Amino acid sequence: MPTYKLLIAYDGAGFHGYARQPGVRTVQAELETALAPHTGPVDSVVAGRTDKGVHAAGQVVSFTCSEAVDPARLARSLNSRLGPEVAVLDVSEVDAGFSARFDAIERSYEYRVLNREVPDPFLAATSWHVDAPLDLEAMNVAAGAFVGERDFASLCRKAAERATVREVRSATWRREGDLVVYAVTASSFCHQMVRSMVAICVDVGRGVVAAAAVPAILEARDRHAARGAAPAHGLTLVAVRYA
Amino acid sequence: MPTYKLLIAYDGAGFHGYARQPGVRTVQAELETALAPHTGPVDSVVAGRTDKGVHAAGQVVSFTCSEAVDPARLARSLNSRLGPEVAVLDVSEVDAGFSARFDAIERSYEYRVLNREVPDPFLAATSWHVDAPLDLEAMNVAAGAFVGERDFASLCRKAAERATVREVRSATWRREGDLVVYAVTASSFCHQMVRSMVAICVDVGRGVVAAAAVPAILEARDRHAARGAAPAHGLTLVAVRYA
Numbered sequence: 001m002p003t004y005k006l007l008i009a010y011d012g013a014g015f016h017g018y019a020r021q022p023g024v025r026t027v028q029a030e031l032e033t034a035l036a037p038h039t040g041p042v043d044s045v046v047a048g049r050t051d052k053g054v055h056a057a058g059q060v061v062s063f064t065c066s067e068a069v070d071p072a073r074l075a076r077s078l079n080s081r082l083g084p085e086v087a088v089l090d091v092s093e094v095d096a097g098f099s100a101r102f103d104a105i106e107r108s109y110e111y112r113v114l115n116r117e118v119p120d121p122f123l124a125a126t127s128w129h130v131d132a133p134l135d136l137e138a139m140n141v142a143a144g145a146f147v148g149e150r151d152f153a154s155l156c157r158k159a160a161e162r163a164t165v166r167e168v169r170s171a172t173w174r175r176e177g178d179l180v181v182y183a184v185t186a187s188s189f190c191h192q193m194v195r196s197m198v199a200i201c202v203d204v205g206r207g208v209v210a211a212a213a214v215p216a217i218l219e220a221r222d223r224h225a226a227r228g229a230a231p232a233h234g235l236t237l238v239a240v241r242y243a
Numbered sequence: 244m245p246t247y248k249l250l251i252a253y254d255g256a257g258f259h260g261y262a263r264q265p266g267v268r269t270v271q272a273e274l275e276t277a278l279a280p281h282t283g284p285v286d287s288v289v290a291g292r293t294d295k296g297v298h299a300a301g302q303v304v305s306f307t308c309s310e311a312v313d314p315a316r317l318a319r320s321l322n323s324r325l326g327p328e329v330a331v332l333d334v335s336e337v338d339a340g341f342s343a344r345f346d347a348i349e350r351s352y353e354y355r356v357l358n359r360e361v362p363d364p365f366l367a368a369t370s371w372h373v374d375a376p377l378d379l380e381a382m383n384v385a386a387g388a389f390v391g392e393r394d395f396a397s398l399c400r401k402a403a404e405r406a407t408v409r410e411v412r413s414a415t416w417r418r419e420g421d422l423v424v425y426a427v428t429a430s431s432f433c434h435q436m437v438r439s440m441v442a443i444c445v446d447v448g449r450g451v452v453a454a455a456a457v458p459a460i461l462e463a464r465d466r467h468a469a470r471g472a473a474p475a476h477g478l479t480l481v482a483v484r485y486a
Contacts (some may be wrong), residue, residue: 009363010364011364011365011367055365057365057366075361076360082362083362084362084363084372085364085367085482086364087361087363088361088362089361118322118330118331118332119322119326119327119330120252120327120330121253121254121298121327121328121329121330122252122254122298122300122369124254124327125368129327229273
């Protein structure tokens with residue numbers, strides 16, 4: 001069966017997350033509806049199931065269908081059907097058996113904080129507005145505590161029987177004008193893990209939590225030890241890496 | 244009477260333009276409602292009456308009120324009331340008699356065209372997607388024909404008895420990644436003038452109209468000689484200059 005890989009971007013604001021759910025608008029449902037005239041019904045697989053309101057600049061989706069399709073023609077057709085909220089950046093044929101989810105070896109997310117007193121209408125949809133001054137150095141010390149193979153139970157919304165050990169490969173904060181941007185790469189992430197990291201780091205940056213207290217939050221392996229989750233609309237899945 | 248000057252930014256998507264109109268949501272109405280608890284009812288004056296869907300990064304508004312207000316406190320209060328679509332960047336007290344409209348000596352607009360095959364969900368709200376290749380050099384030749392003091396009747400939506408002579412001080416196209424950005428500065432603009440310039444330049448860039456034909460479009464002094472108007476959502480009022 002021919003197998004295809006899609007690279008897509010979306011503005012998450014209008015969607016109840018990536019994954020199909022009955023009764024609500026999801027990226028997966030719109031994508032599979034747009035695919036159907038070309039491929040028939042497909043059961044697509046996604047690299048990162050983003051939550052309601054979370055964006056993607058480099059999400060990867062794979063699917064198989066019974067007959068071959070022309071990748072460039074499919075991309076053009078999908079873009080004309082999906083409208084500006086979802087864009088198909090690339091379509092390619094891949095080896096049979098390829099899974100966007102199980103073959104992914106690394107995911108990278110970015111979280112944007114607008115750090116100035118005054119809001120910005122043009123960044124409001126894709127950043128969390130924090131007007132208190134932030135100590136970037138302390139936030140980088142906090143983020144450093146996440147790097148390595150660790151049990152992230154304190155930072156994950158509980159999913160029964162799901163392992164919460166993950167390998168974080170890098171986690172850094174940088175300033176870009178009035179934005180403070182968190183870039184984090186891991187083998188994979190559990191549910192709400194990035195937004196929980198951001199909530200802790202911002203509390204460290206504001207001086208509400210000491211950077212030195214972060215390792216103990218992780219060691220508690222208890223969701224209640226954390227600082228909640230930063231708002232979804234600041235988060236973007238930026239890239240997925242394959243071997 | 245104390246007089247104040249506001250520097251504001253807004254995402255025009257949710258508004259039927261800047262100027263108050265009965266029955267629809269406008270920036271002016273929301274701004275004056277947010278001002279009222281501090282200033283009482285005001286009759287504000289704006290530098291550039293932007294159309295439905297047009298954005299502003301540096302719009303200027305002035306008003307007088309019977310009692311003095313604290314500018315910094317007013318800015319904070321307005322930002323907390325107006326939410327992320329409208330931001331008050333600065334509030335200052337100015338000389339009595341100052342008018343944001345009549346004292347302005349120059350307005351600058353930018354128009355953003357996303358010029359690549361694939362749409363971009365994150366630029367969709369603030370740029371016009373043109374997927375055909377654009378010849379930037381030809382577009383700059385076309386834009387050069389707008390510079391100087393000229394009658395722009397061909398580029399203005401007719402307003403009875405209103406003069407259509409304007410002085411355009413600069414008009415240039417530049418590339419910024421996948422964006423092609425038009426920057427234009429004039430003493431003032433008549434209605435739909437920038438979007439009409441953009442429609443002509445993009446048709447020149449696509450090779451549909453010759454750059455050499457642009458002076459004749461102006462000389463016709465006839466709206467029908469032009470190429471319509473580019474969509475509102477690509478346009479932003481970026482700055483207003485005072486003596």
